[in-house]
Amino acid sequence: AQSVTQPDIHITVSEGASLELRCNYSYGATPYLFWYVQSPGQGLQLLLKYFSGDTLVQGIKGFEAEFKRSQSSFNLRKPSVHWSDAAEYFCAVSGDSNYQLIWGAGTKLIIKP
Amino acid sequence: DSGVTQTPKHLITATGQRVTLRCSPRSGDLSVYWYQQSLDQGLQFLIQYYNGEERAKGNILERFSAQQFPDLHSELNLSSLELGDSALYFCASSPRTGGRETQYFGPGTRLLVL
Numbered sequence: 001a002q003s004v005t006q007p008d009i010h011i012t013v014s015e016g017a018s019l020e021l022r023c024n025y026s027y028g029a030t031p032y033l034f035w036y037v038q039s040p041g042q043g044l045q046l047l048l049k050y051f052s053g054d055t056l057v058q059g060i061k062g063f064e065a066e067f068k069r070s071q072s073s074f075n076l077r078k079p080s081v082h083w084s085d086a087a088e089y090f091c092a093v094s095g096d097s098n099y100q101l102i103w104g105a106g107t108k109l110i111i112k113p
Numbered sequence: 114d115s116g117v118t119q120t121p122k123h124l125i126t127a128t129g130q131r132v133t134l135r136c137s138p139r140s141g142d143l144s145v146y147w148y149q150q151s152l153d154q155g156l157q158f159l160i161q162y163y164n165g166e167e168r169a170k171g172n173i174l175e176r177f178s179a180q181q182f183p184d185l186h187s188e189l190n191l192s193s194l195e196l197g198d199s200a201l202y203f204c205a206s207s208p209r210t211g212g213r214e215t216q217y218f219g220p221g222t223r224l225l226v227l
Contacts, residue, residue: 032212043115043203043218051213090156094212100146100171101216103156 002027004091006104013081014112021076021107023091033074034092034101035065044090050074061085086111116140117219119204125225131192134222138185138206144168145187146207146216147179151200162187163210194226 005024013019025031032051036044048059055067065076074091088108092101116139126132138145147159149172158171162181173179176194181187191198201221207214 034215036218043117043220044205045115045218046215049215096212099161099210099212099214100158100169102158105155 002093002102004093004102004104006089006091006107008107009105010108010110012110012112015083016080019076019078019081019085019109021089021091021109023074023076023104024072025074025091025093026072027093027095027102029095029097031093031095033065033067034094035059035063035074035076036090036092037061037087038090038106039087047076047089081109081111083111083113085109115217115219117204117206117217119202119219119222121222122220123223123225125227126194127227128194128196130194130226131190132194132224134189134191134202134204134224136187136189136204136206136219138187138204139217142206142208142217143185144207144210144214144216145181145185146205147173147187147189148203148205149200150203150221151197154200156203159189161210168210191224196226199224199226 003026034049035047050067088106090106091104118137120135143164146161159173161169179189203221205216205218
């Protein structure tokens with residue numbers, strides 16, 4: 001079955017520290033992978049996406065993610081977080097045969113001052 | 114601002130009632146998607162329309178229906194509402210259809226069923 005797992009419901013990070021949010025997927029075909037961010041009371045905004053090619057992708061707001069096929073992972077990273085990064089982060093997968101986005105449960109990022 | 118608009122922002126209604134949520138996609142986008150976000154179920158894809166025709170169906174209840182009009186705006190109709198239908202309903206749009214399409218999300222409609 002197709003699924004996305006974000007094992008961390010909450011993560012607390014100090015401002016200025018590095019961040020890694022985990023995402024594992026199960027998908028039978030070539031996956032297309034996305035990270036979205038949802039700020040409180042807001043809609044979802046695309047941070048970055050991976051279709052093919054270079055496995056390290058750069059996104060907006062200084063985020064990057066690395067696709068590792070052998071580990072079925074697409075972890076999101078940022079070298080130094082800012083208080084404005086506090087939000088909920090969602091990983092999602094789709095494919096050529098199944099256009100709908102399949103979502104992880106989300107990881108809530110809390111920033112300590 | 115994604116360019117996708119949704120009305121209303123908030124909706125409070127009673128069980129058994131029917132409501133209509135409206136979505137205007139970004140200019141030029143042909144695909145519209147509807148999602149439900151609830152605390153217990155997370156984000157779930159409901160349905161997709163592409164250029165006026167239903168393209169894909171997800172976990173949409175029979176009490177729910179949607180359509181996309183010639184001007185490409187879309188409406189999601191929820192009927193015989195139950196307490197469990199309380200959720201945030203998102204609309205998203207994309208230029209075309211396909212797994213590689215970036216979906217742009219509206220701010221959502223928060224539905225509370227009392």
